[in-house]
Amino acid sequence: MKNNSTPFVHFFKTHKANYIYDFNTNAILKVNSDVYDDIQQFVETGELNSTCPDSKEVISSIQRQGYLNSFRWKEILHPASKLLPYYLDNCMQMLTLQVTQACNLRCAYCTYSGNFVNRHHSNVRMSYDTAKKAVDFYIKHSTNTDKLNFGFYGGEPLLEFELIKNVIEYIEKNSEGKEKGYNLTTNATLLNEEIVSFLQEYDVRLTISIDGPKEIHDKNRIKKDCSGSFDTIIENIKMISEKFPSYGDKVMFNCVLDPRNDFGCINEFFTNYEGINGFYSSFAHIAKEYIINDVYDTAEEYSKQYDYEVFKLFMSKIGRLDKKHVSKIVEAYYLNIKNAMIDNRPVTAGMAKIGHHGGPCIAGMHKLFVNAQGDFYPCEKVSECSEAMKIGSIDSGFNQDKIYQLINIGQLTENQCKGCWAAKFCYLCALFADDSGNLSIDRKMFYCKQVRENVEQQLKEYCLLKEMNFDEEDVYIL
Template sequence: MQNDALPFIHLFKTYENTYVFDINSNAIFKIPKYVYDDLEHYLNNKKITFSCDKSKEIIEMMMTNGLLSSHKWKYMEHPSTSIIPQYLKTSVSTLTLQITQACNLMCNYCPYAGSYHNRKHSSKKMSFETGKRAIDFYVKHAVDVESLNIGFYGGEPLIEFDLVKRLVEYANDTYKGKKIRYHMTTNATLLKDEIIKFLDDNNFNLLISLDGPKEIHDKNRKDSQGRGSFDRILENLKYLQQNYKDFASKINFNCVIDPSLDFDCLHKFFTDYDTVKNYYTSFNYINKQNIIEDKFNPTENYTIKYKYEIFKLFLFLIKRLDERHVSKIVKSYYSVLFSTMKERRTVSFSETEYGHHSGPCIAGSHKIFVDTEGNLFPCEKVNEQSKSFIIGNIWDGFDVEKASKLTNIGKLTEKQCLSCWNVNFCYLCCVFSDDNGTLSANAKLTQCKNLKRDTEEMMKDYCYLKEMDFTYDDEVFRII
């Protein structure tokens, strides 16, 4: 056994058991405490010793079966790099149009409202010719896509409703042989009968921003005069639900959580309030990257109550609690936990020369975001005021080299990534490398500590459920 070739593993504990995560196989193994101690000693001292014959037997058995390998990639490269040109040519899934950079609200945490270093609202809006050209460009590059997906984004896109209407009519008339799905992200303050009817007639899906009850929502989501927007939104929602019942079923809500506020109040609103309780709501925390002043830190009370709701979620999963007692806010954690842990795939034991951490999509293939001037970006989350994220334009086409660079963002931190135990679970894409308009290794690396902590906590929670006899099939969870 070579002592200079340390196994590429990560060790962790739950309250009762000890585990090893084997990076090369992507498998989690429950191991006896004496095996855990010997492996920990091996990693810390670069020398293998066995505390007992049984430990030696188990460790050697694992190695014989291809586990505890010291193999690491020699360099970073996204496995889809060679086919990026083909993806961009025929397989662009979604088009998102930045109809305007203006908004009728000035939300405290909005990237465009002056709270961040890199973005601000402006009076810029997309011309009809630019929007039309963007749609034509998208359709040309989506020949292998079963149905077209066109989204409208802002600012607040309904400020430019006439433009939205003209572009939808253009797409419908020009591409009659294509199935087109439309979607829009809106603050819903400008919804009125004419607009609702048009959206309904054209089969739109709406994502409406709503942060909770009035006292929570209005704290951050205000207009330029400092007035809250909750009452206007609820009035419009009730009108829509009463007069367009079928269309109302296509609404989803997006709640941006401010953890400095009251958890119970937020939970009760989305659980009990008639206008929203029967709808799907996604819950997201405020993005802290490039924020000027962080005023959104969680209170101790919020953290305690959130963890208690996670505990209730686990009780539900092991059939000790009825689902109606589980907060919608933590159900999203359940989805993330199982999409991350249960649905992970086994990794081949073959010693590949290269790979890439998870996280980046193929820039421009999953989605293209077109700003008001016709520039192409990987998605609406990037800083469109930075030239680093421009991957072409609707007149000259894709800049394949830049799309490849953003897809291969792991090269920016290659040395650290090649030795990171979290490489299979890392979600850091180019968005997390933004440092006021430039791609920065340091900006990306500042995310790593918290990301590894979060992954380990998910591993522990996943194993806790196993320990409590929660039944699910998993080919990559073993007991030694």
């Protein structure tokens, strides 16, 4: 029977080896099968009854080094909780303005298309006055921030190009001495030379949404008259390459992957299509959690092709395949593993009494999304119709109690999180708990199984990569 006095660990295997993830130190132990079985039995029964003397010795040695501790968090509290007022007053890092809720396209999966819960296209535009107030608020609350980052978001933000121009000019006048960065996310159908020339002048990073070759892109990204938008976008990209070649390094593409499409075709497009292949691209799957009915449909063939590309990526990482054969789409997959397992997995000696699962940003500080009416939200991904996600407004400022609640979303599922081996890798923030304006335990717990499966998969793949590069040893601390 598992209890709280046995090691707080998680067991997993690859084809070649046995591993134990040690929650308290964040270390991964590679052990032989006797040790693995004995520790597993210890966790299950609460007793360490090894019949193998070697195994007993190895387990004692691991324990002496500080691993296999049974300690669990006593309290769930986000590390930023105590200093939250200070962070919100002085350290804001990014402001995104929703300059309009209108769009000239009707993408099937867009959060404003009507296929999603809680969001619909409207003609609400941000006034210049609201934009100025939001900029002033940001400048006032970022005295300890070296660089100011501004994003322009829609609907389609270029419908409000005049407003964007005026706002950037206002920012430049009112934030002298600070470094600035600008981002704009667009469907690229409204770009013209005048706009690109302005964007180039202010080094605005441009993220263009494109989903693959014409036959795939035009299925989802359609104009109001139901015609596709691909040809217009390609023409505009060509215009940038020909007339503003030095602006190219500020342009990137963002692709929404729809599993009903042919993965090979999309992959081929981003790897070889002239005019696209030279730019950086990022990829995200269609978010299924907001969709009302059957827009999302998993396709087996798509998964198979995707997994094969992951396999090729692994082959390239161990020098068995030339990098040029690796899909751009799955490159991000490797970076995720690297990010989670190497960069964000400090192995520690001490055990904390208080902690919070991974996931939540410091809402308002890391990012502040101001919608067209001047209401505050943590980011562009959350629903603007959700009362739970509204963290203030241009007139009332930050609602610190609500922000405290959002960053401490782990307290909603406190008991489950205290006993969850995957907590340090968890990626659930309040967005995943939002159920039509209420923070719901059930809604959040719905995603937990998936989180643990994904984390275990990442652990396995990380160890697999290590196996390919490292020599065999009885116990290896990764």
